[in-house]
Amino acid sequence: MRIKYISLLYFLLFSFFGFSQDKCDYSIKLKLVNASDLTPIYGVVVKFIEIDKTYLSNQQGYLIIENACEPLAHLEIMSQFYKAKTIKVDLRKQSNLSIKLEELQQELAEVIVQNKLVPKQQVNQLNATQIESQFSGSLAKSLDEIPGVNSIEIGAGSSKPTIRGFSFNRVLVTENGMRHEGQQWGSDHGLEVDALSVEDVEVIKSASALAYGSDAIGGVIKLNTNKAPQDEGLTGSYKLFLRSINNTLTNNINLAYKNENWFAKFKGTLTDYGDYNLPTDTINYLSVNMPVENRRLKNTAGKERNIMFTGGFVSDKFNSALSISRNYFKAGFFPGAHGVPSVTRVVDDGDRRNIELPFQNSTHFKVTSQNTWIFKNANLKLNLSYQNNLRQEWSDFNTHYSSQEPPETNADLELEFDLNTYEINLEHNYYHSKKHNLTTGLQLQAQKNAIKGFNFLLPNYDRQMLGAFAIHSIELNKKLEIDYGVRLDIAQLNTEALFDQRLFNYLLFRNNSEEVAIENAQRSETINRDFNNFNFNLSSNYKLNNKLNFELNLGTNFRLPTAIELSSNGIHHGSFRHERGNPELNPEKGYIIDGSANFNNDQVNISFSPYLYYFTNYIYLNPSGIFSKLPHGGQINQYTESKALLTGFELYYKHQITKRFSSSISLEYLWNTQLRDETEGNFALPFSPPNNALIKLNYDIKDYKYLKDTNLSFITEIAAAQNRTAQNEEATPGYEIFGLNLASRLQLRNFTANVNLRVMNMFDTKYFNHTNFYRALEIPEMGRNIQLMLSIPF
Numbered sequence: 001m002r003i004k005y006i007s008l009l010y011f012l013l014f015s016f017f018g019f020s021q022d023k024c025d026y027s028i029k030l031k032l033v034n035a036s037d038l039t040p041i042y043g044v045v046v047k048f049i050e051i052d053k054t055y056l057s058n059q060q061g062y063l064i065i066e067n068a069c070e071p072l073a074h075l076e077i078m079s080q081f082y083k084a085k086t087i088k089v090d091l092r093k094q095s096n097l098s099i100k101l102e103e104l105q106q107e108l109a110e111v112i113v114q115n116k117l118v119p120k121q122q123v124n125q126l127n128a129t130q131i132e133s134q135f136s137g138s139l140a141k142s143l144d145e146i147p148g149v150n151s152i153e154i155g156a157g158s159s160k161p162t163i164r165g166f167s168f169n170r171v172l173v174t175e176n177g178m179r180h181e182g183q184q185w186g187s188d189h190g191l192e193v194d195a196l197s198v199e200d201v202e203v204i205k206s207a208s209a210l211a212y213g214s215d216a217i218g219g220v221i222k223l224n225t226n227k228a229p230q231d232e233g234l235t236g237s238y239k240l241f242l243r244s245i246n247n248t249l250t251n252n253i254n255l256a257y258k259n260e261n262w263f264a265k266f267k268g269t270l271t272d273y274g275d276y277n278l279p280t281d282t283i284n285y286l287s288v289n290m291p292v293e294n295r296r297l298k299n300t301a302g303k304e305r306n307i308m309f310t311g312g313f314v315s316d317k318f319n320s321a322l323s324i325s326r327n328y329f330k331a332g333f334f335p336g337a338h339g340v341p342s343v344t345r346v347v348d349d350g351d352r353r354n355i356e357l358p359f360q361n362s363t364h365f366k367v368t369s370q371n372t373w374i375f376k377n378a379n380l381k382l383n384l385s386y387q388n389n390l391r392q393e394w395s396d397f398n399t400h401y402s403s404q405e406p407p408e409t410n411a412d413l414e415l416e417f418d419l420n421t422y423e424i425n426l427e428h429n430y431y432h433s434k435k436h437n438l439t440t441g442l443q444l445q446a447q448k449n450a451i452k453g454f455n456f457l458l459p460n461y462d463r464q465m466l467g468a469f470a471i472h473s474i475e476l477n478k479k480l481e482i483d484y485g486v487r488l489d490i491a492q493l494n495t496e497a498l499f500d501q502r503l504f505n506y507l508l509f510r511n512n513s514e515e516v517a518i519e520n521a522q523r524s525e526t527i528n529r530d531f532n533n534f535n536f537n538l539s540s541n542y543k544l545n546n547k548l549n550f551e552l553n554l555g556t557n558f559r560l561p562t563a564i565e566l567s568s569n570g571i572h573h574g575s576f577r578h579e580r581g582n583p584e585l586n587p588e589k590g591y592i593i594d595g596s597a598n599f600n601n602d603q604v605n606i607s608f609s610p611y612l613y614y615f616t617n618y619i620y621l622n623p624s625g626i627f628s629k630l631p632h633g634g635q636i637n638q639y640t641e642s643k644a645l646l647t648g649f650e651l652y653y654k655h656q657i658t659k660r661f662s663s664s665i666s667l668e669y670l671w672n673t674q675l676r677d678e679t680e681g682n683f684a685l686p687f688s689p690p691n692n693a694l695i696k697l698n699y700d701i702k703d704y705k706y707l708k709d710t711n712l713s714f715i716t717e718i719a720a721a722q723n724r725t726a727q728n729e730e731a732t733p734g735y736e737i738f739g740l741n742l743a744s745r746l747q748l749r750n751f752t753a754n755v756n757l758r759v760m761n762m763f764d765t766k767y768f769n770h771t772n773f774y775r776a777l778e779i780p781e782m783g784r785n786i787q788l789m790l791s792i793p794f
């Protein structure tokens with residue numbers, strides 16, 4: 001009998017434990033959000049330690065742990081851009097949990113991330129520390145290490161970005177969610193952005209017309225400058241930047257104060273630099289040999305004065321930030337670039353830092369307001385902005401009109417463009433479920449441009465644009481996600497007619513007939529154009545496993561013709577030619593197919609991204625064969641359109657060879673052509689960067705006393721010869737240059753300083769950059785440059 005009772009007891013115990021082990025119905029829904037602004041975070045890895053299983057947050061920041069047998073869970077949360085943390089969760093008591101992650105400021109990493117507003121595609125993201133480590137005097141130049149991204153340099157202190165060979169109005173720059181509007185059509189016009197005030201950058205290397213509209217054919221560069229600080233109280237940093245190439249001195253200060261939900265920030269930058277060094281003694285422009293005295297390019301000095309104020313409020317239900325900024329830039333032009341080449345104008349004046357005629361200056365004033373309402377399954381964003389971009393180019397009036405009396409006021413003001421832009425963006429994100437997300441948006445913009453100056457290039461104009469889009473994201477299963485969307489754009493552009501009395505008098509003085517003088521002095525006609533366009537996009541992301549995924553993107557793209565393309569008619573010294581618009585141009589339209597294959601494990605990271613663009617009417621400047629009647633005009637270049645094809649790929653490979661030693665290589669291949677009549681010849685598209693490679697060898701040095709996180713990098717930049725050129729564009733030989741980078745963190749008790757020392761063009765090699773602003777003047781790139789970045793947080 002006793003044995004029966006014991007057997008029954010054992011049976012009941014085993015039945016109980018067996019029943020308990022079969023209870024695997026615990027579940028929890030997690031949401032991963034940014035601690036600063038509570039926006040969802042995609043791609044966060046969450047490891048359930050007890051069962052050794054990992055999960056990944058989706059586009060809305062959600063992930064669900066289902067059918068767990070363990071009631072107590074230790075969750076390890078990891079992300080390359082946020083601080084790792086481990087939390088303990090009782091699954092019996094919690095079914096929903098929001099987890100706030102703080103951004104990682106010291107981590108240097110380049111990853112493929114998910115963009116929240118556009119179909120899934122490759123995005124390179126840089127945080128503030130990376131921008132500092134790669135800073136080269138301007139923001140666009142600091143992005144050169146990203147595969148497929150290059151820059152058009154304008155002297156030593158300014159540059160503009162190119163993505164996959166697209167630049168100017170084919171690459172869109174946004175700041176705090178709003179389009180950055182300046183005179184971006186000019187090759188001598190850099191970005192009026194303070195690079196040292198940027199907190200993070202996302203570079204989208206694909207057509208992004210659905211979410212952003214016109215000008216996003218090549219890609220989008222998204223800048224963020226108004227994030228809420230993470231720490232309570234007063235925090236900040238001081239940065240000192242020095243360059244040997246032109247004696248640059250930059251001082252930057254960032255201050256932030258946070259009190260619970262409220263915050264305020266101040267940012268300011270002062271930069272001064274002198275004429276920059278060249279690895280040559282002479283240059284040749286229009287068959288004239290000009291000396292480069294002391295190997296310094298005369299009148300290329302400049303300065304920047306930037307300031308920004310931000311105030312905001314952050315909570316679980318509502319976020320708001322108001323930013324006011326003013327960026328001022330002034331820099332000289334090499335005197336040989338204006339008028340007839342003259343050796344006497346380039347004689348060294350003994351002052352390396354003065355700025356004489358000719359020069360440019362720009363002031364960009366901007367007010368932006370970002371507002372987000374957060375609901376249970378949705379959020380609503382309302383962004384407002386006002387921008388004023390005042391750009392002036394000054395040169396000696398008598399250089400161009402020696403036979404006439406100069407204007408009574410501002411006699412040497414050659415060109416002035418006063419552009420005012422108002423913009424409203426409304427966006428709604430609805431998370432129907434963990435597998436469905438619908439994003440809809442409405443964008444309105446109004447612009448008005450007014451001109452002054454004794455010369456003419458662009459008329460007064462106004463432009464209005466309205467865009468509406470919808471993007472639906474679907475997670476079909478754990479491996480496959482797709483996005484599809486549509487966009488409608490409506491726009492109107494109006495330009496004013498202008499008769500140039502000064503040019504009329506000049507032409508009569510030069511013995512031209514009255515008929516010829518009237519024809520050429522009518523610089524612009526009244527234009528009233530209406531445009532509309534419809535676009536679609538389909539993209540997919542297939543995750544084969546935790547190490548390998550594939551992306552594919554199909555769609556249409558478009559770009560509205562600009563006022564400069566429709567109605568310009570004058571000498572643009574920024575591009576050294578007479579440019580004339582074409583009022584009959586149609587919106588630029590085309591098709592795109594691109595994709596990527598990405599492999600990543602503990603030792604190797606490989607990304608391969610091919611692309612193909614086809615345009616039914618690509619807009620570009622074409623030599624007309626007609627010589628200009630304007631002073632020093634040369635041949636007239638006329639805006640025209642034709643079919644075009646652009647294709648290529650980017651390859652990135654990184655190998656963690658040992659714990660401390662790694663290597664990486666970035667390759668970019670680009671091929672394009674105009675598809676014109678065979679009798680006219682099919683030339684390449686203008687400003688196409690050559691095929692290029694960037695090779696880096698990195699070694700992490702062991703901490704030594706006060707030096708922490710020390711890293712040494714050897715960098716090799718290789719560019720192939722660019723022999724496929726547009727009409728009247730010079731071929732450029734290839735080059736190979738070498739650099740060195742040493743970065744470390746100095747830690748002395750409570751004092752911290754991040755130090756970055758770079759040597760560029762180590763062997764003072766003479767070479768040419770095909771897309772450089774001064775390439776047409778046969779001016780080589782800058783010589784050896786040693787620069788120091790010192791950052792002190794407090």
